[in-house]
Amino acid sequence: MKSIYESSVKGIRNVKLTNPIKSVGLMLFLIIFCAILICVLGVGLFSYSTSKSIIKDKVAESSSVALAQSNGKLELMFKNYEALSMQILLDKNVQDMLIAYHKATDDYDKFDLMKKLSDTIQSYILGNQTIVGAAILPINGKSNAVTIGSTNITSEDASKADWFQSVVDGQGRLVWLPSKAKGYSDKGTEPTFAMGRVMKNTVNNEGNFIMLVEIKLHEIGNQLDDLKLGEGSEALILDAKNNVIYSSDEAQLGQPSPIAISEEQLKKSAGSMTTSDSDGDEVLAMYNKFETTGWNMLGTVPVKELVKDAKQIRNATYIMAGIAALLAIGIGLLVIRMVAIPLVRLRNLMNEGERGNLTVRSTLNKKDEIGQLAQSFNQMMAQITVLVTQTNQSAQDVLVTAGELSDASKKTAISAKEIAVATEEIANGATSLAVEAEKGSDLTSEIGQQMQQVTSANQEMGVAASEMEKASQQGTVYMGTLIEKTGLTEEMTRSMVEKVDKLKESTGSIRKILDVLNNITKQTNILSLNATIEAARAGTAGKGFMVVADEIRKLADQSRQSIDVVGQITEAIQKEIDETVNVLSNAYPIFQEQIQSVKEANQIFLTVQGQMGEFVGRLGSVTTSIGTLERSQVVLSEAMGNVSAVAEESSATSQEVASLSNEQTNISEGLVRLSDKLETVSTGLKETLSRFRT
Structure with a gap:
């Protein structure tokens, strides 16, 4: 760590920092330092x-258990006192004296009864060292x-006193009264x-x-x-x-509790909370309610005493x-040495x-990114060196070229004057060509008008031929339908x-049937005549049969x-049929002739249609030829127009070239001046590049 620090400090001294706040190394150092320290x-x-x-939580749980145990002990003590009061009140002698006192009218008797009542009560409390004394007070x-x-x-x-009325309001129930620092007579010593x-x-x-x-308050303390x-x-x-x-501090007796307990918490039998005492210190408070007295037992523990052992964790955290x-500082210095110092050197x-x-x-x-950056920097500087060298050489070449350009510009000025003279001669020839081209253009325009008239007439013939071909096609269609x-009709006539x-044959069959029926009628008449004869022979017995025979005859x-x-x-139908047959037989050959005539007319229409098609095709060829000729005339007209335009443009261009040649002469002179200026600039560029040391 020491060697890293010394090398880092040495590296920092060897570099020049323009603004340390904007340094990458310092930023990395602060980030690492803050990250480690915050974590x-x-x-x-x-x-x-x-x-x-x-x-x-654990102390509250254990303290609540201890508090509950002490609550149970005090609860038992309070119940013993309550039982003692009930025992005194229900004592037979006490009751007899109360009844006698109620009936007594003499003051001495009442005094005597009160003396006996006090003696009886004294016998109950005399042996109890926790009871200070008692009093019988008239209501x-x-x-x-x-x-x-x-x-x-x-x-x-x-x-x-306030407590007196609260006991009266109790209507015989036991009422627990608050503590007094000097007793209820205000003259006691405890x-x-x-x-x-x-x-x-x-x-x-x-x-x-x-x-x-x-009752002595110290008993609760015990x-x-x-x-x-x-x-x-x-x-x-x-x-x-x-x-x-x-309270162990008698100065707190009768004073409000240093720990405030809300009404909702007072309604609960037990609980715990973290709050602040009257001094503002954080305390852990546990409370437990007495069923007998309705009082609450409150235990408080300073939080700072509870967590004083946990402070070791906090102290260890700070350590x-x-x-x-220190580790972050070491890492930061290492980062500065590995990252910041090389970057500053490169800068x-x-x-x-x-x-x-x-x-x-x-x-x-x-071998890391910074090393690669250093290599890239070296390569960049090498490329810039080569570039500056090449630029210097190019400046020298430009300087030489400027001299050559000056000489060429002078030669160009002389050539421009000669070009101006030749251009004027070309302009005169172009003017003559333009006049002749205008004459040819006029002749071409007249030919074009005649070609347009021929084209219109040919188009009208083509339209008429097309209409005639359409009419022939329509007649052919109608003839096909007629055929x-x-x-x-022929098939219907034949049918x-x-x-x-067949109807004629059927009529012959009817005739035969009528002949058969006529024969039957004749035989019936003969049979009827025979029957009549036989009935006449039979006499009276044959009258009935004669009537039948007569009816048969009538029927016959x-x-x-x-x-x-x-x-x-x-016979009438037969006659009509014969006439119909004759008419149909005469009409059938006529229908056949009509069909033959229609077919011949159809063939004529087909021939006309074919010839009209050929005529239309020939008209189309003629129209195509005329169109080709017209296009050729248009091309010729355009060519003549172009020749005229080119001739005029050539004349104008020649004149313009002549003027431009004059300008070129002036430009050539300007090029000479620019060449001199380029030479001056090249000299300045060479001097500028000379400040780079390669």
């Missing part, structure tokens, strides 16, 4: 705080108080607390007296002698109003923080390079002829008549 202090103080909290204040033992109090003084209750008889439950029993909560601890007993009933600070070398010293080089041989419809022939006549009518109708 150590954070861990140590957190450990101290945690141990302090654990100690407080109405008309008689004198009877005192027992060291208690010396008058009925007049008692009736004026502090006492008391219990009081109204003495009621069991006959009419009336009470005329209050029994007050004073019960709390074995209560050890810790060094600097204190045990207090508080009443319901948070006033001190018992470790000091060691960590100083760069400052030397900035002042023109290109011979500086870093001697660092480290299809004529073919359908009709076939159906009429009607059938014959119907057959005749049907035959007439059939």
